[in-house]
Amino acid sequence: MEHRIACHDCDLLHEVRPLPPGSVALCSRCGSVLYRHKRNPLDRTLALALTGMILFILANSFPFLAIKSAGLTRATTLISGIAELHRQEMNLVALLVLATTLVVPLLELCALLYIFLPMKVGRTSRHMAMAWRCLSKVRAWSMMEVFMLAILVALVKLSGMATIVPGVSVYAFAALIFVLAAASNSIDPQLIWDNLEKSWRR
Amino acid sequence: MAPLTARRAGLANCHTCSLLTPLQQLAENHGHCPRCGSLVHSRKSNSLSRCWAFLVTAVIFYFPANLLPMTHTAHLGKVQDDTILSGVIYFFATGSWPIALVIFIASVFVPLLKLLILSGLLISVQLRSTWRPAERTRLYRITELIGRWSMVDIYVVTILVALVKLGALAEIEAGPAAPFFALVVVLTMFAAMAFDPRLIWDRMETPRD
Ligand SMILES: [Zn+2]
Numbered sequence: 001m002e003h004r005i006a007c008h009d010c011d012l013l014h015e016v017r018p019l020p021p022g023s024v025a026l027c028s029r030c031g032s033v034l035y036r037h038k039r040n041p042l043d044r045t046l047a048l049a050l051t052g053m054i055l056f057i058l059a060n061s062f063p064f065l066a067i068k069s070a071g072l073t074r075a076t077t078l079i080s081g082i083a084e085l086h087r088q089e090m091n092l093v094a095l096l097v098l099a100t101t102l103v104v105p106l107l108e109l110c111a112l113l114y115i116f117l118p119m120k121v122g123r124t125s126r127h128m129a130m131a132w133r134c135l136s137k138v139r140a141w142s143m144m145e146v147f148m149l150a151i152l153v154a155l156v157k158l159s160g161m162a163t164i165v166p167g168v169s170v171y172a173f174a175a176l177i178f179v180l181a182a183a184s185n186s187i188d189p190q191l192i193w194d195n196l197e198k199s200w201r202r
Numbered sequence: 203m204a205p206l207t208a209r210r211a212g213l214a215n216c217h218t219c220s221l222l223t224p225l226q227q228l229a230e231n232h233g234h235c236p237r238c239g240s241l242v243h244s245r246k247s248n249s250l251s252r253c254w255a256f257l258v259t260a261v262i263f264y265f266p267a268n269l270l271p272m273t274h275t276a277h278l279g280k281v282q283d284d285t286i287l288s289g290v291i292y293f294f295a296t297g298s299w300p301i302a303l304v305i306f307i308a309s310v311f312v313p314l315l316k317l318l319i320l321s322g323l324l325i326s327v328q329l330r331s332t333w334r335p336a337e338r339t340r341l342y343r344i345t346e347l348i349g350r351w352s353m354v355d356i357y358v359v360t361i362l363v364a365l366v367k368l369g370a371l372a373e374i375e376a377g378p379a380a381p382f383f384a385l386v387v388v389l390t391m392f393a394a395m396a397f398d399p400r401l402i403w404d405r406m407e408t409p410r411d
Contacts, residue, residue, distance in 0.1 A: 006208035006215035006222055009339050010403040013206050013213075013222075029205065030339040030403070035220075067365050081364030085376060088363065092381045096388065097360050100353065129238040133218050140391065143350050149304070150357030156301045157293075157358065158365065161277070161372060193219050193237060 007032055041188035046120055048183035049112040055179060056109060059172035060102070065151070068163040075167055078102065100143040105180065108142055111135040112183060115192060124199040132192055139184070145177045207400075207407070214244040246398040250324060256393035257320055263382045263389065264313060271377035273359060283377065286310060286355060308354040309383070316345050316390045320397060327401045335402050342399045349394060352387045356380065 003016050007027040019025055019037035027034055038044075063075030078101060085094035111131045118125045125131065151170060158164050208215045213222040219238040223231075228242055235242045246252075271283035284292070286309045293302035319341050326338060359376050366374040 004222060005220055006213065008215065008217060008220075009343070009399045010335075011207040011209055011215065011400045012403075013208055013211060030336050030399075032339070032343070065361065065365055076364045078360075078364075081360040084363045085360060088375050090376045090380055093356060093359075093376060093384050096353075096384045097356065101357070129219075133238060133240055136218055140346075140350070140395070143353050146350055146353045147357045149308075149351075150354050150361060153301055153304060153354060153358050154361040154365070156298055157362065161366075164365070189219065193221070196237065 005034055007034060035190070036188075038186060038188040041186055041191055042116060042120060044186040045112060045183055045188075046116045048179050048186060049109055049116065052109050052176060052179045052183055053113065055172045055176040056106060059169045059176055062169040062172070063167040064169040064173060065154070066165040066167055067158075068165060073165070077169070100141050101147050104138050104142040105144055105176075107138055108135060108180065108184075112187070119191070119195055124195055128192060129196060132189070142180070144173065144180060148173060148177055205407070207403070209244050209404075210407070214242045216240055216242045245400055245404075246396065249396055249398040249401060250327065252396040253320065253324055253393050256389045256396060257317060257324070260313075260386050260389035260393060261317055263385045264317065267379050267382040267386050268310065270379035270382065272355065272379045272383065273362065274375040274377050275372060276374075277372035285379065286383075305355060305358075308351045312348050312352050313386055313390060316349055316394070319345050320390070320393055323397060323402070327405065330405045332406055335406055338402050339399050342394075342397065342402075345390075345394050349387065349391050352383075352390075356384055356387070 005014050005016050006012065007014065007030060009032040010027060010030040012027060012029045014025070014027065014034055016035070017025075019035070021037055021039055024036045025034040026032065060078065063077050066073050066075040082094050082098050082102075085091075085097065111134060114125055114131050115128050115135075151166075151173070155164050155166070208222055212225050214225055214228050215222055216235040216238060218240040219235060221235055221237045223236060223242060225244065227236065228234075233241055233243075268286055270285065272286050272289065273284045275282045275284065286305065290302050290306045290310070293299065293305065323338060323342060326333065359374075359380055362374045363376060366372050
């Protein structure tokens with residue numbers, strides 16, 4: 001039973017075979033990804049998650065755009081944009097922006113650290129399966145890369161009205177997008193389940 | 203001879219941890235995966251009706267999202283309401299056509315494409331179609347990938363209201379289209395999550411009798 005896997009998209013059964021480094025196993029019927037070989041998944045995921053956490057803190061502690069007009073420079077953070085939407089009684093929109101650009105990415109990073117940090121030192125987090133379940137549920141709602149595109153659009157949109165200066169945190173945001181994507185690509189979920197089963201046998 | 207799927211082998215596939223569990227054992231475990239504890243369904247429950255419900259609601263909200271103003275601007279004594287399309291036309295006319303294209307694709311084209319593809323998939327499953335299942339599965343994966351990009355305009359409005367308030371040279375407020383637009387994005391994402399692509403393939407195993 002352990003050597004078989006079913007395609008998530010078409011339910012076809014496949015034998016699990018070891019893959020050459022860096023390659024992907026595709027479903028023979030519908031072409032969906034079945035599983036991938038990951039190089040050094042534990043160390044990579046951990047390193048990227050830690051970097052991501054630092055970038056996340058930087059990105060939200062400094063202003064991301066500043067506006068220059070009449071000799072004055074004033075800066076803004078993402079949170080002040082959300083607060084302004086809330087003030088304009090756009091609560092649904094404010095909530096969605098808050099969730100997709102702050103809460104979910106933070107949750108993602110926390111779940112990764114919670115799962116893989118103890119694993120690195122040979123322990124198993126008590127709620128590891130639950131953390132992974134949450135992670136796979138909320139993942140689709142993490143939209144930092146879309147937010148980055150919006151920053152570019154807003155820059156062009158306002159360029160006729162005032163001088164806009166990108167702040168420190170725009171660079172942190174940009175780096176965070178790549179780090180988050182790389183982190184979620186470096187995860188080998190099989191590590192989690194092997195570890196879980198090993199902890200049951202102990 | 204039909205290809206061997208997990209369901210035909212009497213197994214259910216856990217979408218969280220990919221463990222295959224015999225249906226009997228799953229029932230004894232109250233439907234939860236014995237390894238990771240997720241609720242396991244051989245097929246997503248009520249996939250078609252849930253997907254239709256999200257889609258129809260999204261179609262209804264698509265109209266106010268595009269017809270009502272997205273932003274309300276007061277600049278140098280001029281007051282202006284902009285819908286998504288009037289914004290696109292403005293940028294096209296003033297020569298910023300890359301921005302016009304980005305907004306048009308993300309805010310108008312992608313939601314429409316997603317609504318059309320998902321409706322088409324639902325109808326094809328309900329008609330028990332056997333037409334190009336691999337291509338239809340690929341279409342489904344595309345709808346899962348592109349939906350998020352529609353959020354661009356919502357984020358642009360967030361950034362604009364944050365920045366412009368500071369500048370004191372103009373005032374921008376989010377318009378009544380914003381919540382409808384946010385709902386369209388959320389509902390089409392829920393619709394894509396509700397759809398079960400395995401239904402496309404189930405019809406291949408039990409062709410029209
Ligand atoms: Zn498949």
